Amino acid sequence: AQTVTQSQPEMSVQEAETVTLSCTYDTSESDYYLFWYKQPPSRQMILVIRQEAYKQQNATENRFSVNFQKAAKSFSLKISDSQLGDAAMYFCAYKNNNDMRFGAGTRLTVKP
Amino acid sequence: NAGVTQTPKFRILKIGQSMTLQCTQDMNHNYMYWYRQDPGMGLKLIYYSVGAGITDKGEVPNGYNVSRSTTEDFPLRLELAAPSQTSVYFCASIPGQGGRTQYFGPGTRLLVL
Numbered sequence: 765a766q767t768v769t770q771s772q773p774e775m776s777v778q779e780a781e782t783v784t785l786s787c788t789y790d791t792s793e794s795d796y797y798l799f800w801y802k803q804p805p806s807r808q809m810i811l812v813i814r815q816e817a818y819k820q821q822n823a824t825e826n827r828f829s830v831n832f833q834k835a836a837k838s839f840s841l842k843i844s845d846s847q848l849g850d851a852a853m854y855f856c857a858y859k860n861n862n863d864m865r866f867g868a869g870t871r872l873t874v875k876p
Numbered sequence: 877n878a879g880v881t882q883t884p885k886f887r888i889l890k891i892g893q894s895m896t897l898q899c900t901q902d903m904n905h906n907y908m909y910w911y912r913q914d915p916g917m918g919l920k921l922i923y924y925s926v927g928a929g930i931t932d933k934g935e936v937p938n939g940y941n942v943s944r945s946t947t948e949d950f951p952l953r954l955e956l957a958a959p960s961q962t963s964v965y966f967c968a969s970i971p972g973q974g975g976r977t978q979y980f981g982p983g984t985r986l987l988v989l
Contacts, residue, residue: 768918797975807964809919809980816975855918859975862932864909866918 766791768858770867777846778875784831785841785870787856796860798832798839803853803869812854815839848874877902880981882967888987889957897952897984899967907970908950909934909978910942912963919966925950957988 768789777783789798800812815823815832822830827847831840843850851874856867883898901908906927911919921934925944939961941953950969954961967981 770918799975807983809966809968809978811977814975814977857918861973862907862909862921862924862926862934864911864919864921864978865935866920868916868918 766793766858766860766863766865768856768865768867770856770870772870773868774871774873776873776875777843777850779846779848781846782842782844783846783872785843785854785856785872787839787841787867789837789839789856789858789865791837791858791860793860796858798830799857799859800828800830800839800841801855801857801866802850803855805852809855813841843872846874848876850874879903880967880969880979882965882981882984884984885982886985886987888989889954890989891957891959893957894953894955895957895986897954897965897967897986899950899952899981900948901950901967901969901979902948903969903971903979904947905969905971905979906947907972908944909968910940910950910952911966911968912936912961913966913983914963922952922965954986959988962986962988 798815802810853869880901909924910922923942925931965984968978
């Protein structure tokens with residue numbers, strides 16, 4: 765079965781600094797999608813960034829970028845110029861057809 | 877558009893009681909999903925539907941049932957509530973297959989005592 769592992773239960777970053785959240789996954793499929801979701805205390809799930817497995821180029825969305833290593837099955841999220849509003853739970857997710865798997869999450873704290 | 881709406885926001889159930897969690901989307905999306913999120917964990921897929929009249933099991937379907945009679949609605953039924961079903965339940969929808977953005981509802985918090 766596909767699994768998604770986030771090895772960092774908690775991370776902390778100083779405001780304006782850069783932080784990287786780790787994610788690894790296990791799959792035998794070659795075509796799939798990877799996502800990072802943000803969940804603030806309101807519990808709303810917010811899409812941060814997504815990556816198609818067939819694309820070699822790493823996805824970027826403003827201050828958020830990923831390092832996608834398909835052979836290593838690794839999908840890390842880099843947040844640059846961290847802001848107080850970035851504080852939240854971050855979930856890595858894998859999708860192949862209708863099989864959607866989430867990691868256990870990383871709680872990110874941003875220090876002023 | 878209201879997006880994906882869920883009712884109720886919060887409910888307390890006694891062991892053995894039944895209830896239906898409602899989910900409605902007004903975006904004419906074909907694909908709809910139900911997830912549960914246990915405390916300190918990520919989401920797990922319970923059931924999904926690819927269109928009216930078509931449903932299928934996800935990773936954790938035991939103890940739940942679903943139906944999809946219309947494109948808009950995808951209710952989740954708990955027949956005999958158990959403490960293990962205490963969780964936050966999220967409904968989501970997407971217009972089609974692939975890596976499109978999932979639109980999530982605000983969640984329903986369920987406590988079974």
